[in-house]
Amino acid sequence: MSSSNAAKDAGSASERDRVVRRQKTAATLATFGGLLFGYDTGVISGALIYIRDDLQLSAVAEGFVVSCLLIGAAFGATFGGRFADRYGRRTTLRLAAVVFIVATLSSAVAPTYGLLITSRVVLGLAVGAVSAVVPMYISEIAGSRRRGILVNRNELMVVGGQLIADVLNAIISRTVGGEGVWRIMLGIAVVPAIVLLIGMFFVPESPRWYASRGRYEEAATSLREIRIESDVKPVVKVMRQAARGTETHEGRSSFSYLRLRWVRHVVLLAIGIAVVQQVTGINTIVYYAPTTLQQTGFSGDAALTATIAVGAMGVIAVLVGMTLIGKVARRRMLAIGQIGVIASMALLALSFALPDSTTRGYLILFFMVVFVFFEQCFISTVTWVLLSEILPMKIRGFAMGIAVFVLWTANFLVSQLFPILTEAVGSSWTFGLFAVLNVFALVFTLKKIPETKGHSLEELEIKFRKEFSRPSDNLADVDEDDAADNDVPPATPGQR
Template identity: 45%
Template sequence: MTTGNAGSPDLPRDIRGPHSRRLGLITVVATFGGLLFGYDTGVINGALEPLRADLGLTSSTEGLVVSMLIFGAALGAVVGGVLSDRYGRRHNILLLAVVFSIGTVGCVLSPGWEALAAFRFVLGLAVGGASATVPVYLAETAPVERRGGIVTRNEVMIVSGQFAAFVVNAVIFTVWGDESGVWRFMLLVALLPAIALFAGMLRMPESPRWLMAQGREAEALAVLEQVRSPERARAEVDEVRRLAEEEQLSTAAGATELSVRWIRRLIWIGAGLGVFQQFTGINSIMYYGTQLLGDVGFSAGAAIIANTLNGLFSVLGITAGILLINKIDRRTMLLGGFALTTTFHLLVGLSALLLPDGTAKAYVILVLVVLFVFCMQGTIGPLVWLILSEIFPLRIRSLAIGISVLALWLANALVALVFPPVVEAIGIASTFFVFVALGLAALLFVHRAVPETRGRSLEQLEEQFRRQYT
């Protein structure tokens, strides 16, 4: 027998069979939402150089075009969560696939930067909605003992989408770089996974947990029978019913819980983690890496090819992080991650300031940036999302995670908006020294505020937080 989450009844073991292939197919199709998330946030990286030439972007309008997607994502995460709760996870993912398609086509056909920024906002709505809906759909469809691994595949698909965007950009720029409007082809590629997501989700089932919450128990059992053995499906109906009831209780708690001091403290910690994750500047590399490499000495063609290393080491980093995340204490790994990223910020800043211009300087900064990306994605990136899923009591989890993710997206948008004009105003070295200061602040925050959650049940954590913060 295997046991689910704390307080769950024992369930029959999840024996592999034909239903396992069905669950695998559901996972692959749903995580196309994560792939689109990654591609649409990463594709702008290599497209900015031809965009600047075609649409006359300045550093300010460049920051606006990039950040509009992130502002849209902040709103999309909130709206997507509401629509997902009301109409169903599958329904929302189908809607998101349509929004992804509309946003992509609108960006490709944009006659000027204003229209491009508007359709980037539309794409952001889809990106934010995917960030709020796809992990929930996967978590509610997967068996409890495989939930962590299956949900984490969405994070892998996000960084894989960014890597794919960097590679596609490099190929298109290398072959058609002299053509006018080449950036339109870079953006158009995203239409293919959007169509695949829509077509695939038409054949996928609804979340059994959501169906139970709607009182549709027979349909929930039918879905579980697609992705579990018959014995496990019948036994799990009671488990899903219990979880749905707890979810209703958590929703009912609402904003009144914010009057409790220890809960406010936890939300402050969650929002702080989201903000400091983004203030590592990881997305300044994911969005502007090609421009950064061009500024330090690479030619336009060499920079867009070299930038693919950032995507590759992002994938390698998160893969390493997944292997280590349950073997090292959360606080230790988080402190180590911020120490490493802050060190690499310092080294990039010193290299930009002290090394003479030339090929050697360009390659030194490339290596340091790639190592920063690897360390960030192997530690802070997945850890923040994991800790957010662990620190909040069930009854306020949706509200608290929503606030924390909103803070994360807004911090992401701020970095995307100000990075180009800040680099233009104070230079690369001083910009990275700002990241060093933010990294030191993050280390102090984690050391003083973030609790250890590894190896503790949700009930144990709640009792600890009550004693510690009351």
């Protein structure tokens, strides 16, 4: 090899190292949104023991303290997705960080049940926004080979946030204790919120968002920060092909795309994936593990400490899942996870039917941990990757908002009904019901979910368009309507 070729190869390797580092840095800063997502959904499980006594909550009120955040999250996902389509992914995450800071402080100092609920609903808006936008942003800046791993950094931060919440809850409970200790538990989340706000000023905007707006020069500039130079022109060319025009899409124009059969099919598929993830029952464990363990004979402090095992297994499971997702087909991972979830939920249901004893309590904890492994390793890791991969470029934020709205709504229903169901029919029948629901989820996975591993986002969009379009679909009509809505000229035939 000549010295010039060797220098060229070394330069190319150096450039690749630079863009990989840049992708990792941008993804890591964005995933502080995932950390907040995890912490704010996980911290309530330990804080609830103290809030319940401090504010004298009924079973229904107790469930609403948990689930009110989820109401805000459902709407936050919808508005966050639309906002991200209009103003960009970075701006949306900056705004979410500000909401996190204000709502976290408000919930921590809330003197009454009403103000606590209001603060957590507003906090939910930020949680929902980051849950929709962070995976989408990371997916859009990553190449197809690293997409699964980088998107799952967010899932790692989510379960990491839940584990941090479990650990801090146990430490604060044992060292501080006393009235109002839950305020410290809730207030700590202001720290990662500040990191997210600052970090979003040091990452590039999504090049695919620029492309969806027809701003291809800015897309190319953004790509140069996260791709090697030789990849920029080919990627922009494929983006143009997938975008099929340069018009913008604001207001009601996003809804016009739902007239297309292939778009409706993909959005409905995303909704199905979101529901599948929630009917596993994962959040009955995340939100109610300490309460459930108390019912089996654990003391309050012991239940909080035992819950750390659940959080730790979540982190371990995601780390294993991040390794597998680059090697194993997405649909196969989902199916394996669902089979494991069905078995562990069934065994959990049977364990609750056993006579009261110390052994029964630890057996229930064991099957909770096994369940979390299968759910987090094989289902949650795949869910967020699939949602970030399959949706159309031009309305990705809008469509992601719809799917995640359904996800959070299902989360709310499960979380609100769980304490009511367990009180009415008992834990054994409740967990048995989740086992049955997951049988239907497994059938949906095997019959409906496509394989996306190894394909670029643009390749997937073109594939879905060809496979699910019908002859009467006319994208030109939609584009012209959009152009009229936005006072811009329709794309020329050459642009299509």
